[in-house]
Amino acid sequence: MSEELAALEAEAVAVDAVNAPPVDPQPEAEQPPAPANEQAEVAGLITILAGLFAPVFPSLQKIYTPDTVNQIAAAAVPVMAKRGWTTGALLGKYAEELALAAVAVPVALATWQGIKADIDAAKAKDKAEPAKAITEQPATPGVAVPDPATFAARG
Amino acid sequence: MVAQGNSRQAHFVAIIGATGCGKTTELKKRLNAKRRARTLIWSPKESLDNYSAYYPGAISTRSVAEVLQVVKAAGKGGFHVVFVPTLNQKKDMAAFDVFCKIALAAGNLTLVVEELHSVTQASNAPDGWRKINFMGRGFGVHVFGLSQRPASCDKAFMGSLSFLHVGRLPHPPDQKAIADVIGIDRAEIGNLTGYQAIQKDFQTGKITRKA
Numbered sequence: 001m002s003e004e005l006a007a008l009e010a011e012a013v014a015v016d017a018v019n020a021p022p023v024d025p026q027p028e029a030e031q032p033p034a035p036a037n038e039q040a041e042v043a044g045l046i047t048i049l050a051g052l053f054a055p056v057f058p059s060l061q062k063i064y065t066p067d068t069v070n071q072i073a074a075a076a077v078p079v080m081a082k083r084g085w086t087t088g089a090l091l092g093k094y095a096e097e098l099a100l101a102a103v104a105v106p107v108a109l110a111t112w113q114g115i116k117a118d119i120d121a122a123k124a125k126d127k128a129e130p131a132k133a134i135t136e137q138p139a140t141p142g143v144a145v146p147d148p149a150t151f152a153a154r155g
Numbered sequence: 156m157v158a159q160g161n162s163r164q165a166h167f168v169a170i171i172g173a174t175g176c177g178k179t180t181e182l183k184k185r186l187n188a189k190r191r192a193r194t195l196i197w198s199p200k201e202s203l204d205n206y207s208a209y210y211p212g213a214i215s216t217r218s219v220a221e222v223l224q225v226v227k228a229a230g231k232g233g234f235h236v237v238f239v240p241t242l243n244q245k246k247d248m249a250a251f252d253v254f255c256k257i258a259l260a261a262g263n264l265t266l267v268v269e270e271l272h273s274v275t276q277a278s279n280a281p282d283g284w285r286k287i288n289f290m291g292r293g294f295g296v297h298v299f300g301l302s303q304r305p306a307s308c309d310k311a312f313m314g315s316l317s318f319l320h321v322g323r324l325p326h327p328p329d330q331k332a333i334a335d336v337i338g339i340d341r342a343e344i345g346n347l348t349g350y351q352a353i354q355k356d357f358q359t360g361k362i363t364r365k366a
Contacts, residue, residue: 004260005227011253012220019217019246 038080041087043073052102056109164358165317166297167288171305171333172322177350178301179204181320182267185299192233193264195222197254199247199273201239206267210235217241219253226261240274248274248281255283262294271300272307277332280309288315306332319355323347337362 043066050064080086168185170178186209194213196206207215213235214225222236238254240247251274258266266287268274275284287296288311302308305321306328313336321333321344330344337344337355339362347353354363 002227002230005223005257008223008253008256008260009220011256012218012223015219015246015250015253019219019241019243019250 038087039070039073039077042076042080043069045087046072048102052105053109055106056113163292163295165292165315167291167312167315168297168299168318168320169305169308169312169316170299170301170320171303171324171329172320172352173303173325176322176347177352178320178322181322181352182299182301183209186265186267191265191297193229193261194235194267195226195254195258195261195264196235196237196267197240197251197269197274198237198267199240199242199270201237204269206269207237213237215239219250219257222254223257226257229261231263242273244273252281252283255281255287258296259283259286259291259294262296264295265297265299266291267299267301269301271302271312272304275307275309275312277307277310280311284309285311288312303329305329305336308332317357319357320352321347321354322350322352 046064046069047066050060050069054060170181170185172178191210194210196213198204198206201207201215207213214221215237216222216225217239219238222238225234225236238250240250251268255266258264274281280288287298288309291298298312300308300312304326305313305324306326313332316336319333319337321337324330324333324344324347327341327345330341334341334344337353339353343353350365352365354365355361356363
């Protein structure tokens with residue numbers, strides 16, 4: 001009996017393979033979020049990025065108004081859907097890096113501004129000091145100093 | 156596979172009739188008539204018939220490979236397996252073929268086939284089922300075939316019957332098919348109502364009319 005049953009193994013597996021039900025579609029929970037949510041998340045991300053650089057480039061605040069940000073986000077969502085990108089995946093994958101950037105970028109920009117200001121101040125000081133040295137240097141002992149009135153009389 | 160012997164009594168029972176005529180009641184009465192330690196049940200309407208609750212410890216599956224594994228693991232021991240087909244005729248006929256071959260290879264079991272007409276045709280049936288019909292008796296396979304459409308059941312089965320139970324049948328071709336098998340007038344089948352039935356024991360030739 002066991003030999004006959006063993007011989008049926010391949011037939012049984014073949015029948016099951018043909019009769020297997022189709023793979024269930026992706027569960028709803030794993031479906032991409034609704035476009036409206038995606039748009040809001042993209043808009044939020046752009047606002048954060050613009051805010052990071054605003055201390056250095058104040059004009060960004062005038063350019064990236066809420067309306068402009070929403071328009072960019074609305075246009076970006078279909079492209080993201082086409083490419084299979086989601087803000088959820090992006091934020092989930094790079095959450096730590098983004099948290100670091102949110103803290104470090106403003107500090108780095110402020111540092112850069114401070115250093116640049118220090119350098120500019122030093123340069124301005126260096127530029128001013130040689131001119132003063134030329135005009136105010138004392139006369140060399142033993143050398144006659146021309147009389148300005150005499151030069152003027154000679155025409 | 157060694158046959159237990161052609162001296163065994165044939166046990167091929169057809170239970171025929173329209174839905175609601177008492178087929179399941181008749182089947183369960185006959186299943187209960189003796190202890191059945193090994194059963195394979197083909198159950199297309201399992202969600203309604205619930206055969207898996209009929210025998211304690213029964214396994215319900217949609218996998219023929221699982222049926223095979225259970226039968227192999229049982230060896231000469233007991234098992235109760237309910238197979239639920241896809242209701243796609245082409246796929247189900249392929250599965251039914253292997254299902255029947257497993258039954259024959261295992262031997263000494265009761266095979267119940269619900270809605271037999273869904274996997275056979277009047278002049279065609281899967282090889283496994285045909286083997287059951289002409290060799291099953293020798294391997295101790297007791298067969299119960301149930302159907303609402305006897306005109307679509309294969310002739311091999313109808314020609315192997317040891318017992319037939321028929322309830323009301325509204326469709327004239329079905330009435331004729333069964334009347335011819337029993338050897339009575341078609342109108343007698345057509346006149347059956349409610350739970351009335353006609354039975355024929357082919358061992359003795361006795362015909363019984365149940366009111």
